[in-house]
Amino acid sequence: MQICKTIPLTTLAVLALAMGFTMCKVDPKIVPTLPVNDIKEIIPEGWPQPVYRFERNPLTEKGFALGRELFYDPILSKDNTISCGTCHQQFVAFANADHALSHGIDGKFGTRNSPGLFNLTWHPSFMHDGGVNHIENQPLAPVENPVEMDEKMANVIAKLQSSAKYRRLFNDAFGSEEVNYQRFAFAFTQFMGMMYSYNSKYDAVKRKEGTSAFNASEQKGYDLFIAKCNSCHKEPLFSDFSFRNNGLSVNPNLKDSGRAHITLNPLDIYKFKVPSLRNIALTRPYMHDGRFETLEECLNHYTSGVTNLLNLDPQLQNGISLSDQDKQDIIAFLKTLTDYKFLFDKKFADPNGQ
């Protein structure tokens, strides 16, 4: 167990080094030409139709580039200190490395763990409680949350309108210098919506690319996963995007009722949105409140930690039965869901990054 615990750390260390190396190669004075010539909708073979299409928001390089600027600009926060990229970091699949709960301005703490961001156009709702019902209105939530960016979107629009840089970028993207929320949302959605993650080892194996194959442990883990996990973490997106109580005890400091906070339905108390497991080896800490540091802890929860407070998912009434070896095999499989191409795709990096 001890050895296994070190594996994710090692992986992270290697990644961090690789990131550092990649960054060092770029002369900060040189603005690289953005590799944004592949801005187009992708529906990988065998995947369902996305929920969000770009019909009324046609994808353009300029729209994407504007969205990318906005994502990384702290101008979105009240005191201009925090950007979306602060809590959504590309090297951990746009989750927040090492942060159980997100940090807002003035050192304020949120109540939930910052999730990874990818394949967002398939999501029917956003946030752990599904409170946001449309990708275009998602930016409002962190911007206006008092413990996140604590800004009013009307002020953000005013700040952008008074910026010569953004008037130019909005003109480039939309044909005039007018800044309004719909344009902001369209550009944002273009950037966020292009965050496709479909090039993990798992995907290569499924597509029978070259000599790609699971090793014995990964294969066993995959078979176990299909038998015991896939009903909620449904492939190929590795979530069915439903709301479920997976038997976590209630954090007495947070007292988070989850989905019921939105619906007020007692049957939704303690239910949270099923997260995708793509890139899961990187997006620790885990669960909606970041209570688990490792994948081992997550699996131990399902085998022996499930508590039945209220509305426990019927499939977890008796937990999930897994041997120690099963757990190691499942973890080996879960690591095949890491998409390195996505993690290092420069078109998602901070355009003004060091």
Add this chain to the structure above:
Amino acid sequence: MKKIFILFSILSFTAFVACKKEEKAPVTTPSPSPTPAGGSVNLEFANMVGNQPLVFNTGYKVMGGDSFRVTKFNYYITNVKLIKDDNSIYSEPNSYHLLEHSNPASTLINLANVPTGSYKSVSFQLGVDSALNVSGAKPGDLDPINGMFWSWNSGYIMLKFEGSSPVSTASNKGLVFHVGGFSGVNKVQRTITINLGSTTANVNNSTPKIKVSADAMDLFVAPNAISFATLNTVHMPGTNAKLIADNYANMFSLISVTN
């Protein structure tokens, strides 16, 4: 002569370039107009408290009940329709209006291209259609930056009343009624129909004005009598929002029709 020719060529080329964008516009072919030439109707909302015009930060008293002051009063009027004597209906296209008491211009709705005729009633919805609550970012009156959209729980705030009352148990004796909810049991959109009575609105070459009272006091009277000591804060969909919604269904009444 040659110089003039060159200058002329440059000018015409410039003109051509300048016009290029417009050339792309779809060519409109003149078609016979089926509707007879109409006119317009002004639908004016007068915000009141009882029989006095609403003035912010003025003390009022709910009939036989609590006293209160108002600091904000906004609501959405949508799906405006005019019903003719023969029951045919004029529906305003793209009918979404945010009425803000702080912005008097917003309380006047001009209905354009109304077919000629005599109209006996007006109907409208308080609240934004459900479909528009789930279909992403909208411009204009539906822009979320107007402060009438919940960022954490997507959906429009259909009516926003803020103020204070000495009996309120909230901090600063505040009154906060943000009424929303667009789906299932939480729906708070209400359709209101107002009969114009003996004076119909006659659309011909004139612009009739229909003046309607929106009585903020009615938010708290019937059918659900609200005591500010027990209910002073509504900021999400649900049972309490619906209490107010059932009341605002009775908030509007006719003041006058001027032809």
